[in-house]
Structures are given as C-alpha cells and as structure tokens.
Amino acid sequence: MERDLSGVRELASDLAVRAGRLQLERRDTLRVGAPKAHANDVVSDVDIASERLIVDAVHAAWPDDAMLAEEGNGRRGTSGWNWVIDPLDGTRNYISRTGPWSVCIALYHGDEPRMAVVHEPVANETFSAIAGGGAFLNGEPLRVAGGPPLEKALVGVSFQPNPATKERAARVIRQLLPVSGDIRRLPAALNLVYLAAGRLDGGLALDTNLWDIAAGALVAREAGVTLGGHGTDFTPELTIGAAPELWPALSELVRSAA
Structure with missing residues (x-):
C-alpha cells in the first residue's frame, strides 16, 4: 500500500524537533545509565524518553508498522513498512557537551x-529526504558539487568506540x-548529512548500526553523494560517501585500509 510520504516527512520532522527540544530542556538534569555493549556505549x-516520544506517536498513526529502535522499543509489523529510529545519535557528545x-x-x-529525517537540535537544522524527491535542509534543496x-x-x-573498531x-x-586535507570525527548521521550539505567532501563510518546511518544515507x-562500502553498496560495517569527483580516490584508500 502506498503512503503520502510528504505527510509522513512532515510528521517525522515534527517528532524529531520535539525530541530535540526535549533533549535541550533536560540536558542539565539528565541521568546516565549503565553502559550497554561496552564501556563507551553510554x-x-x-x-x-526521546525514543518513547517518537515511537508512541508513530505507533498511534500507523499501528501496523514495524519499528527498529536503538533503545529497545522495536516491534514487529504487518504493513510492510518499517521505521528505523535513533532518538539521539551522538549520546557521548550530548552528555559531555563536546x-x-x-x-x-x-x-x-x-x-x-x-523517507528520512535528521534533526540537529542546537543549530535547529532539519535535513530530510524522500526517495526520488531530493534532499532538503530546512526546506531548501541540497545538491552536492563535484x-x-x-x-x-x-x-x-x-x-x-569499542576496542576492536577503534x-x-x-x-x-x-x-x-x-x-x-583534514578529518573531523562526527556521529554517523551528521557525517552523512553534512556531506549532502557540502560541509564535508567525503566521509566514512565503521561498524555502525542501521539506525545510525539509515536516515543520513538517504539524505x-x-x-547526489556517491555511497558505497566493500561492495557496490554501503553496509553498517563500512559506509563510504563522497562527492562524485572525490569518490574514486577516497573509496580506494578506505577500502584497502579497512
């Protein structure tokens, strides 16, 4: 069954902004729990709370959809549609204010x-895309240069930041x-959308999860960013992105080193 993806993007953008506002409001009172997969997985x-806000609203709108959510609020679905949600990509940055x-x-x-939405709360920037419909930043179209x-x-x-991946x-x-020229370390989603905005010329992500890269990759x-990995397409194990003219050199170097 087809779906009004423009309407879906509008709701997803609103939910992302609301979650981002919650994160800004509660930053001074947050509580850090026990690490998950390893000591640096905080x-x-x-x-x-951010995930619950998003998941509850999506489930209310489309109760038959499946969800894959980082903090465990996933569910099976029957509609053929699957939401992939990372409520706060870059938790270590958020907690440490770095x-x-x-x-x-x-x-x-x-x-x-x-459909994809990536919202950066501090800058109040919302990156979004619909497959075949282009990428946007706060409603303005994005197109990468050479x-x-x-x-x-x-x-x-x-x-x-687990030992093997480091x-x-x-x-x-x-x-x-x-x-x-230089490098910058960034959370995976922002790495990808900054490529779309032309702020970065190339990017790579190692051993991520689907929720880290799904939204940013579509944007x-x-x-017009070229994406790949070890083969013809990117994977959570290895994602490489670059402006088209940079792609051959960057992908060859990263693939051989990784």
Whole structure:
C-alpha cells in the first residue's frame, strides 16, 4: 500500500524537533545509565524518553508498522513498512557537551528506504529526504558539487568506540590523515548529512548500526553523494560517501585500509 510520504516527512520532522527540544530542556538534569555493549556505549534517560516520544506517536498513526529502535522499543509489523529510529545519535557528545548530536528517523518499505529525517537540535537544522524527491535542509534543496582532490578534502570519520573498531579506525586514519586535507570525527548521521550539505567532501563510518546511518544515507544519496562500502553498496560495517569527483580516490584508500 502506498503512503503520502510528504505527510509522513512532515510528521517525522515534527517528532524529531520535539525530541530535540526535549533533549535541550533536560540536558542539565539528565541521568546516565549503565553502559550497554561496552564501556563507551553510554545511554541516558533522555535517550529513552526521546525514543518513547517518537515511537508512541508513530505507533498511534500507523499501528501496523514495524519499528527498529536503538533503545529497545522495536516491534514487529504487518504493513510492510518499517521505521528505523535513533532518538539521539551522538549520546557521548550530548552528555559531555563536546560536540553535535542528532535525532534520526527513517522509513523503509521492505528493504527500500523511502523517507528520512535528521534533526540537529542546537543549530535547529532539519535535513530530510524522500526517495526520488531530493534532499532538503530546512526546506531548501541540497545538491552536492563535484568535490576537491583528496589532498584538499575535508573528510568526516565515524566509528563505534569499542576496542576492536577503534583498532580498525586507527588503521584507516593512519592512511587517510597524511594524504587528505583534514578529518573531523562526527556521529554517523551528521557525517552523512553534512556531506549532502557540502560541509564535508567525503566521509566514512565503521561498524555502525542501521539506525545510525539509515536516515543520513538517504539524505546523502538524494543530494547526489556517491555511497558505497566493500561492495557496490554501503553496509553498517563500512559506509563510504563522497562527492562524485572525490569518490574514486577516497573509496580506494578506505577500502584497502579497512
């Protein structure tokens, strides 16, 4: 069954903004819980409250849809539509006040991403996309340019901070940093949407989860960013994005190092 994706995006954008507002309001009173998968995999009560806000509203609107949500509020569905939700991508930045974070909501039909929203609360920026309909920032269209050569490129780097992935990231950075213009470490979703906005020329993400990259990847692709991984498409294990002219050099280096 088809769905009014423009209306879906409007609701998802509103929910992301509301979750972001909650995160700003509760930042001074947040409580950090026990780590999840490893010592650096932190979660706060604000992550959980933000997810509940989004999940409850989506379930009320489309009770037959499935959900994959980072903090455990997923459910099976029967409609063929699946929501992928990261209520607070960049929790360590949020808790420590050392960098940006975002609210991420994506909608799939089967295996195909159809709609995406990434909201950055501090800057009040909402990136969004509908498959085949382009990418937008606060309603204005985004289209990536060709990109500089690698030696002048600004490249975003995202990775899970578990011991094995940090070793893998170190190998990539060791190869990338001397030959690129510079690098920035960012949460995965913002890495991808900043590519779409032309703030970064290239980006890579290592060992993420689908909820980290689903929304940002659709925004990036709809803006004309070239995406891939070890094969012809990106995966949570390895996601590489770049402006088209930068793609061959960056993807070759990252694939060999990763």
